[in-house]
Amino acid sequence: MDFQYLADLLFPNVTMTPEEVEAKYPERNLPEGAKVTRFAPSPTGFVHFGGMYQAIVDERLAHQSGGVFYLRIEDTDGQREIAGAVDALLKTLETYGVSYDEGVEIAEDGTIRDKGDYGPYKQSQRADLYHVFAKKLVAEGKAYPCFTTEEELEEIQQADKKAEIKNTDWHVAAEQKRAAMLAQRNFTIEEVEEHLKAGDPFVLRILANGDPENKTKFTDLVKGNLEVPENDEDFVLLKSDGIPTYHFAHAVDDHLMKTTHVIRGEDWLPSLPKHIQLFRYLGFKMPKYLHTAQILKSDENGGKKKLSKRDMGAKMDDYRSMGYATECVWEYILTLLNSNFEEWHAQNAAKSYLDFPFNIKKMSVSGCLFDFNKLNDVSKNVLSKLTADEIYEKTVDWAAEFDPEFHALLTADPAYTKKIFAIGRGGKKPRKDYATFREIRPFIDFFYDDLFKMKEEYPEKFAKEDVRAVLEGFAETYNAADDMNAWFEKIQKIGEALGYTADMKAYKADPEAFKGNVADVSMFIRIAVTGKQNSPDMYAVMQVLGEDRVLARVKSALAAL
């Protein structure tokens, strides 16, 4: 068969040669060892946790090596595309500070435009490019048109599906299917001309020449040495609308855009044979691959399951609404990526997580469970190290979007709010009270009169008269000008007079000898002032509240007794 003739028949409008295309995409002028990576999502929804995980690997690898990280939109499936997904995607990358050097961006007028010299960065705009290489493959007898309609194909694959349902003889079904598919290769130029004349749509299939019995060695940077079978499947290169499938677009784009490292989920591993074959057919040098482990969650039965879209924590936007700071999520992902991150961070407390020497070799081979406990621990550490000003800014920013009422209170008197945040902060052993911004409100609400309310009762084992006596004694003697020792001594004295010892050791040795101890006395006051049995250091709390507010609360507590 005259393949060149066939190629011209199929692609009459393609006049550019592969060489001319190549000339438009010269080698990148980068230093030795610089990596070129890409984040290539489909605009089919929001950014998934697994996507962010990969994007972070992409970004770190490129920027740590002085290379290029670009964003490519894989919008080859119009069916699944969701309006506004690209905007949402860009916004998520921005809020997480995952900056890319090339790709699509939003212009001042709100439209999406390209940035960089290796575009277009939306695959739907690259049809001409794909066709040049498609034509080349046809001309070389490595690809062929298939006019079988989807309905007819459906029938061929029925055997396959039935076998699946009944779980009967897969081998036979697979053979039948394969024979039917192979039959698609048999056609004449005349038949093609006829179909074309009739305007019949066709897909372009690769002419697979591999034998799956033959295995080739392949090295994945994460998975290590693999054995992959040769490809024998005539998979689709161009869909009937002329848009490429993922496989073909992957080969052409990553070649032209000079990607050095492809980071993608391990669910792509099974299609590696296709990609190896394609790159060989095309004469392209293969990039290096990192097939990343999946993030899983534990399911109801104690097994592991892929983090699905409905799961909390699957969508990156969830973290924002739950109140996690972006840097907390970053650091959590870093701990999943390189387990030595935490150790490094402990030794380099002053450095940013962006200074961490991320290492491919340390990446995990097997999937891991998403762990909120760990995320929370990382978050508490991160938040505890912020200054009062920093945590103030971030909390205000979050509340503006998710808790307007709280936001109004926080910002009514910034100086007061910052004093609240300063409690237990800044020292060597800072408090770690909350992992998210959302947890802050119930923790500090009592500082605001508008939110203050009695959340807990005085325990019944203590006599009401004692509580009353303590509060009265406290109201009479409290002086905000006292230092901590003077303040505490007063409380001790009030307690002692009622039979509540200040000697904790003595109390422990013989609890029966006393009505209670100074901790109980403090608790009475704490409940009156904060409405709760637990709070940060009472002295500091009162200093922030101020004498007037403290006394007012003690008095109203007395009135309510």
Next chain:
RNA sequence: GGCCCGUUGGUCAAGCGGCUAAGACGGCGCCCUCUCACGGCGCAAACAGGAGUUCGAUUCUCCUACGGGUCACCA
């Protein structure tokens, strides 16, 4: 069912032929302490199973089991 990948405590994981098999999270206990939080100390908790190679296997090989992925004109 074919093919591919994986399997160290509940979770994340060090380990890369010889160790009492790290560490972190979570759990539990003790200490510190005006409560809480922090911090300190400690406890429980693991090499999926079986062959083989070897003087010696968590580590190398094979088999089995289990888990996951994939088998589209979706990515």
